[in-house]
Amino acid sequence: MSVAEEGLLERNKDTMTLNMGPQHPSTHGVFRVVLEMDGEMVRSSDPDIGYLHTGIEKTGETKLYAHCIPMTDRLDYLNPPGNNLAFCLSVEKLLQTEIPARADYLRVIMCELTRVASHLLWLGTHALDIGAMTVFLYCWRERELILDLNEMISGVRMMTSYVRVGGVMKDATPEWIAGVKHVVDILPEKVDEYESLLTRNPIWMDRTIGAGVMTKEEAIQWSMSGPCLRASGVNFDFRKQRPYSRYQDFKFDVPVLTNGDVYDRYRVRVAEIRQSREIIKQAIENLPEGPYKVEDNKISLPDRDKLKTSMEALIHHFKLVSEGVKVPEGETYVPTEGPRGEVGFYIVSDGSGIPYRMKLRAPSFMAIPGMCAMMRGSYIADVVAIIGSVDIVMGEVDR
Amino acid sequence: MNSEEIIEKLKSAKGDKLKDTEVTLGDAIVHLEPGSLHEVAEFLKSDPDLHFDYLSCISGVDYLDLEREPRFECVYELHSMDKNHSIRLRVGVPEEEPSVPTVKDLWPAAIYPEREIYDMFGLTIEGHDEQKRLLMPEEWEGHPLRRDYDLTREKVAFSHNLDFKEELVKEKVPTRYKPNQV
Numbered sequence: 001m002s003v004a005e006e007g008l009l010e011r012n013k014d015t016m017t018l019n020m021g022p023q024h025p026s027t028h029g030v031f032r033v034v035l036e037m038d039g040e041m042v043r044s045s046d047p048d049i050g051y052l053h054t055g056i057e058k059t060g061e062t063k064l065y066a067h068c069i070p071m072t073d074r075l076d077y078l079n080p081p082g083n084n085l086a087f088c089l090s091v092e093k094l095l096q097t098e099i100p101a102r103a104d105y106l107r108v109i110m111c112e113l114t115r116v117a118s119h120l121l122w123l124g125t126h127a128l129d130i131g132a133m134t135v136f137l138y139c140w141r142e143r144e145l146i147l148d149l150n151e152m153i154s155g156v157r158m159m160t161s162y163v164r165v166g167g168v169m170k171d172a173t174p175e176w177i178a179g180v181k182h183v184v185d186i187l188p189e190k191v192d193e194y195e196s197l198l199t200r201n202p203i204w205m206d207r208t209i210g211a212g213v214m215t216k217e218e219a220i221q222w223s224m225s226g227p228c229l230r231a232s233g234v235n236f237d238f239r240k241q242r243p244y245s246r247y248q249d250f251k252f253d254v255p256v257l258t259n260g261d262v263y264d265r266y267r268v269r270v271a272e273i274r275q276s277r278e279i280i281k282q283a284i285e286n287l288p289e290g291p292y293k294v295e296d297n298k299i300s301l302p303d304r305d306k307l308k309t310s311m312e313a314l315i316h317h318f319k320l321v322s323e324g325v326k327v328p329e330g331e332t333y334v335p336t337e338g339p340r341g342e343v344g345f346y347i348v349s350d351g352s353g354i355p356y357r358m359k360l361r362a363p364s365f366m367a368i369p370g371m372c373a374m375m376r377g378s379y380i381a382d383v384v385a386i387i388g389s390v391d392i393v394m395g396e397v398d399r
Numbered sequence: 400m401n402s403e404e405i406i407e408k409l410k411s412a413k414g415d416k417l418k419d420t421e422v423t424l425g426d427a428i429v430h431l432e433p434g435s436l437h438e439v440a441e442f443l444k445s446d447p448d449l450h451f452d453y454l455s456c457i458s459g460v461d462y463l464d465l466e467r468e469p470r471f472e473c474v475y476e477l478h479s480m481d482k483n484h485s486i487r488l489r490v491g492v493p494e495e496e497p498s499v500p501t502v503k504d505l506w507p508a509a510i511y512p513e514r515e516i517y518d519m520f521g522l523t524i525e526g527h528d529e530q531k532r533l534l535m536p537e538e539w540e541g542h543p544l545r546r547d548y549d550l551t552r553e554k555v556a557f558s559h560n561l562d563f564k565e566e567l568v569k570e571k572v573p574t575r576y577k578p579n580q581v
Contacts, residue, residue, distance in 0.1 A: 050534040058543055093424055220452050220480055223508030234480055241483050332424055333476055333487065335455065346458040346474060350465055361456035361476070369510050398534055
């Protein structure tokens with residue numbers, strides 16, 4: 001049976017309605033968009049989201065703060081430590097705690113490793129969408145190293161839940177540090193390898209240059225963030241503009257390009273991989289000694305071996321596990337820079353151990369209307385490239 | 400500008416429109432009535448010193464359990480890209496008149512978060528031409544993020560029962576549930 005007979009294509013005067021998704025491989029999840037086509041040109045697009053809606057924000061209103069952290073992993077499932085960090089920073093702002101330097105450095109290393117892994121996954125699948133198969137296999141090879149490091153430090157390959165309120169879950173081991181140094185050493189030549197396959201590849205350039213152009217003004221008014229914003233010429237990165245977790249200690253550049261097309265978004269992300277590597281290198285070489293979580297046992301769990309000897313530690317452990325950390329009344333929002341853009345949690349606390357309201361500011365969610373604006377007037381073949389270049393993750397769109 | 404200067408500047412220009420202002424934990428926060436939201440938002444965007452050109456997010460909160468008046472609140476997080484400062488607008492929305500004006504004309508990106516507010520809290524967005532559900536199915540009843548929403552007993556929305564599907568076709572609700580010809 002042809003596509004037209006199944007009712008997927010509807011002819012109507014000059015335009016044709018074309019359904020794409022929700023099971024389309026290039027949408028990277030369950031994203032459905034209904035395109036109104038004028039020949040090969042997209043006249044308008046109507047996105048349909050909500051297929052992955054799991055009500056995490058509602059569930060969060062019934063769980064302790066510590067129980068919310070594994071749920072934040074599952075929002076943007078390519079950036080678990082970044083989501084944990086955004087959540088913990090908001091809670092810590094309400095608690096007004098000072099985080100030890102070692103914990104901050106470990107957080108930064110984990111977030112940057114995840115940024116590299118996320119960009120590698122994006123690069124592989126985006127290239128695969130456009131037809132470059134080999135890049136996919138190369139990217140997976142290096143991403144595997146990072147997932148192994150995640151497993152080494154947290155026991156889990158993807159949903160690490162590594163960042164906790166008041167610090168991190170576990171201290172770094174010498175083997176892990178050696179593994180991170182290995183990734184830092186090999187990364188530049190591997191990125192050169194990807195670039196040799198794509199950056200000056202005439203087919204890649206033909207497919208991506210001039211596709212899905214977004215000007216600086218459009219990028220701002222559609223609230224694009226992260227690499228999409230910086231590829232359009234806006235120099236804005238929360239790690240530089242409003243440093244959190246001691247990002248001010250590291251020297252790194254924010255890659256900014258001006259054309260705002262698919263090719264520039266690709267180049268910004270590749271440059272970001274190189275900059276993340278610089279940050280990881282500085283952090284792992286200057287990793288400070290000291291505690292990896294705050295000493296206050298009303299916020300972070302006491303050490304396991306203390307439970308056997310100290311009555312106080314046992315009480316703290318029991319109270320913290322059963323009642324959770326008591327967060328003072330108030331509301332706050334801390335923006336952070338994730339691989340896809342601005343991630344932040346708006347948290348309202350009523351003074352108990354359960355958040356009254358937690359709301360995620362998801363970069364992919366905010367980017368969807370802008371992405372559809374990009375599609376307007378482009379060719380049908382470019383739609384796949386545009387969706388790929390914005391890098392949406394449906395887990396955080398639908399929440 | 401730091402948070403105190405932003406509040407000072409806003410107070411001197413639109414002081415009579417603001418319900419309350421505060422600087423808490425370093426964040427500039429402004430409390431507003433729904434009626435004055437659009438005017439204040441327009442000023443915040445157009446003033447060259449403030450220039451809040453970027454809408455970061457809109458969050459809805461239902462204060463039913465805390466017994467606060469008004470019951471609902473819409474929280475607008477704004478950034479300025481070139482000035483690098485932020486402000487938070489907290490708009491209290493009473494239960495009797497659950498509506499807020501749209502800010503879609505100032506920040507087009509508001510289109511999705513505003514639909515989400517309607518979907519999750521049931522607040523009407525005045526001037527929003529596409530007011531329909533976003534994340535929940537179109538025929539869903541109730542607004543899930545309200546505090547009095549029943550979590551345990553919800554109506555079955557998806558069914559392989561043919562009668563149910565035929566009912567949907569009769570009402571011509573969403574085309575995507577159209578049953579196959581059997």
